[in-house]
Amino acid sequence: xxxxxxxxxxxxxxxxxxxxxxxxxxxxxxxxxxxxxxxxxxxxxxxxxxxxxxxxxxxxxxxxxxxxxxxxxxxxxxxxxxxxxxxxxxxxxxxxxxxxxxxxxxxxxxxxxxxxxxxxxxxxxxxxxxxxxxxxxxxxxxxxxxxxxxxxxxxxxxxxxxxxxxxxxxxxxxxxxxxxxxxxxxxxxxxxxxxxxxxxxxxxxxxxxxxxxxxxxxxxxxxxxxxxx
Numbered sequence: 001x002x003x004x005x006x007x008x009x010x011x012x013x014x015x016x017x018x019x020x021x022x023x024x025x026x027x028x029x030x031x032x033x034x035x036x037x038x039x040x041x042x043x044x045x046x047x048x049x050x051x052x053x054x055x056x057x058x059x060x061x062x063x064x065x066x067x068x069x070x071x072x073x074x075x076x077x078x079x080x081x082x083x084x085x086x087x088x089x090x091x092x093x094x095x096x097x098x099x100x101x102x103x104x105x106x107x108x109x110x111x112x113x114x115x116x117x118x119x120x121x122x123x124x125x126x127x128x129x130x131x132x133x134x135x136x137x138x139x140x141x142x143x144x145x146x147x148x149x150x151x152x153x154x155x156x157x158x159x160x161x162x163x164x165x166x167x168x169x170x171x172x173x174x175x176x177x178x179x180x181x182x183x184x185x186x187x188x189x190x191x192x193x194x195x196x197x198x199x200x201x202x203x204x205x206x207x208x209x210x211x212x213x214x215x216x217x218x219x220x221x222x223x224x225x226x227x228x229x
Contacts, residue, residue: 023037023039023062024062025037025062025063025064025069026061026062026063026073026078026079026081026082027063027064027069027072027073027076027078028064028069030064032062032064034054035204036064036065037062037063037064037065038050038051038052038062038063038064038065038070038097039051039052039054039056039060039061039062040060040061040062040063040079040083041056041057041058041059041060041061041083042058042059042083042085042087046085046086046087046088047087047088047089047090048079048083048087048088048089048090048093050093050096050097050100052100052101052104059083059084059085060083061078061079061082061083064216065208065211065212065216066211066212066215066216067094067097067098067212067213067215068094068215069216070093070094070097071093071094073089074089074090074091074093074094077089097212098209098212098213101205101208101209101212102173102174102182102209103182104205105173105202105205105206105208105209106179106182106183108198108201108202108205109183109186109191109202110183110186111198111201112193112194112196112198112199112201112202113186114198115196115197115198115199116194116196117193117194117195117196117198117199117202118191118192118193118194118198118199118202119191119192119194120188120189120190120191120192121188121190122147122150122151122189122190124192125137125151125190125191125192126150126151126154128192128194129151129154129155129158129168129192130154130157130158132158133192133194133195134168134192134193134194135168135193135194135195135199135200135203136168136169136170136171136192136193136199136202136203136206137151137155137168137169137170137171137190137191137192137193138170138171138172138173138188138190138191138192138193138206139151139170139171139172139189139190139191140172140174140175140176140179140187140188140189140190141172141173141174141175142175142176142177143172143176143189143190147189147190148172148190151170151190152170155167155168155170169203169206169207171206171210173206173209173210173213176188176189
C-alpha cells in the first residue's frame with residue numbers, strides 16, 4: 001500500500017516549494033514559517049495580490065518579508081513561474097504591499113485602543129514604560145527629539161531595574177500626517193502598547209512592517225532610529 005501524501009491547507013499549496021521545514025521563498029529559495037513570509041495568490045483578473053491573512057483559496061507562493069525581494073520577484077517575473085499561471089504582477093506591487101501592511105498595523109492599533117491596550121501622550125507613555133506595563137512604544141517620525149529621549153531614558157531605567165536582556169522595543173514608522181491619513185483623530189506623537197491579545201497583535205504587525213521596509217531586519221530594540229518611508 002502506497003503512503004498517502006500529507007494533507008495541506010490552501011496556504012500550504014505552494015508551487016514554489018513546500019517541504020518538511022516550511023514554505024519556500026520564491027526569490028531566495030529559503031524555507032521559513034508563515035510569520036517570516038508573505039503569501040501571494042493570483043486574483044480572478046490575473047493580477048498578483050498579497051494574501052496577508054493567508055486565507056485566500058487556491059495555489060500560493062511565498063516571499064520573505066522584505067520589500068526588495070518582492071520588487072525582485074516582480075522584475076524577474078517569478079510570480080508567474082511559481083504559480084504556473086499567466087499572471088501579471090504590477091510594477092508597484094512592492095509599494096502596495098507596504099501600504100497594506102501599514103493599514104493592517106493601524107487597524108490593530110485601533111483595536112488595541114478600544115481594548116484599553118494602547119495609550120497615547122508622553123506622560124501616559126512614560127508611566128506605562130516605568131511601571132513595566134508597556135510592551136512596545138511608538139513615536140511619530142517627526143516627534144521632537146527631546147520627547148523621544150525622555151521616553152528612551154524611561155525604557156533604559158526599566159531595563160536596568162529589571163536586570164533583563166529584553167528591552168521594550170521602540171518604533172518610528174510613520175509621520176504624524178501619515179497617521180492622520182490612516183487613523184484620523186487617533187493619530188499620535190507618542191504611544192505605548194500594553195499587554196493583551198490586541199497589544200501583542202500591534203507589536204507583531206509593527207515588526208513585520210519594519211522588517212519589510214528595512215531589508216528583512218527589525219531594528220526596534222535600537223530605539224529612536226528613523227525608519228525608511
